[in-house]
Amino acid sequence: MAETTPTFERTVPRILMCAPTYFEVSYVINPWMTGHVHDTTAERSHRQWDALRETVQRHADVVIQPPAEGQPDMVFAANAGLVFGNTFVPSRFRYDERKGEEPHNRAWFTHHGFDIADLPEGVFFEGAGDGLFDRGTSRRLWMGHGHRSDLDAAPALGRLLDVDVLPLKLADPRFYHLDTCFCPLTDGYTLYFPGAFDAASLALIEQHVAPAERIIVDEHDAAAFACNAVNLGRVVILNRASADLRARLEGAGFMVIEVALDEYMKSGGAAKCLTLRLDEAVGA
Numbered sequence: 001m002a003e004t005t006p007t008f009e010r011t012v013p014r015i016l017m018c019a020p021t022y023f024e025v026s027y028v029i030n031p032w033m034t035g036h037v038h039d040t041t042a043e044r045s046h047r048q049w050d051a052l053r054e055t056v057q058r059h060a061d062v063v064i065q066p067p068a069e070g071q072p073d074m075v076f077a078a079n080a081g082l083v084f085g086n087t088f089v090p091s092r093f094r095y096d097e098r099k100g101e102e103p104h105n106r107a108w109f110t111h112h113g114f115d116i117a118d119l120p121e122g123v124f125f126e127g128a129g130d131g132l133f134d135r136g137t138s139r140r141l142w143m144g145h146g147h148r149s150d151l152d153a154a155p156a157l158g159r160l161l162d163v164d165v166l167p168l169k170l171a172d173p174r175f176y177h178l179d180t181c182f183c184p185l186t187d188g189y190t191l192y193f194p195g196a197f198d199a200a201s202l203a204l205i206e207q208h209v210a211p212a213e214r215i216i217v218d219e220h221d222a223a224a225f226a227c228n229a230v231n232l233g234r235v236v237i238l239n240r241a242s243a244d245l246r247a248r249l250e251g252a253g254f255m256v257i258e259v260a261l262d263e264y265m266k267s268g269g270a271a272k273c274l275t276l277r278l279d280e281a282v283g284a
């Protein structure tokens with residue numbers, strides 16, 4: 001009888017983070033940044049980023065991307081682009097303030113062996129800020145549009161990655177990226193703030209996520225960036241969750257870990273925005 005060779009699947013997720021060396025709020029391109037220009041300190045932002053890195057490192061391998069001087073928002077690694085398998089779709093930022101990040105991201109992913117797949121010229125798309133894969137078994141990508149990314153990115157991503165893209169229209173300027181108000185979790189659970197979406201998009205979510213798998217976030221938790229969560233298996237890392245939200249997540253089998261990230265909220269981001277999954281695949 002032929003001998004069978006055991007196969008070992010990689011089970012430790014890989015997460016990219018970009019060092020906060022040049023992070024500050026130096027312009028206003030979302031409502032969270034208003035009133036916070038030059039209002040962050042290096043000491044607090046480095047301490048909070050280190051705490052997030054150490055927490056993520058307990059559940060994943062963390063890879064650090066070197067930052068670029070003059071690109072204060074490059075710390076938000078989720079916005080570098082979208083990874084699926086070995087393919088990297090680079091972001092095309094809507095605002096000039098962030099366009100300078102694009103060549104650095106392209107160079108890093110090229111150097112690390114990813115195949116670069118470009119969206120058509122002139123289509124805005126802000127990477128894993130607006131593109132979130134289902135954590136179930138389907139090849140489904142939820143895509144936010146209306147503030148930063150263009151609806152035209154949806155069919156283009158479908159073609160480039162051979163995935164089903166479900167576009168969700170973002171209706172509240174505070175929730176300008178999909179990852180600020182929506183988070184697919186392991187086994188099809190989905191954490192989201194309904195108030196961030198238009199009626200048709202809410203209906204689309206309800207059509208695809210069974211009632212028992214919907215973890216609805218209220219405005220108070222949403223404003224504390226509870227949806228901006230890093231999900232690694234059964235672990236959910238986020239800035240803050242109310243006792244009620246924590247209980248519902250725990251009831252669904254998740255362990256909730258809070259890491260205070262208020263210095264980054266002044267720029268409109270928290271845990272999820274500061275990370276990018278490098279081993280994204282169906283059900284990852």
Ligand SMILES: NC(=O)NCCC[C@H](N)C(=O)O
Nearest residue numbers: 030076129177267268269273
């Ligand atoms: N939501 C995210 O994915 N990233 C946070 C980006 C914050 C940055 N200040 C921006 O407005 O683009």
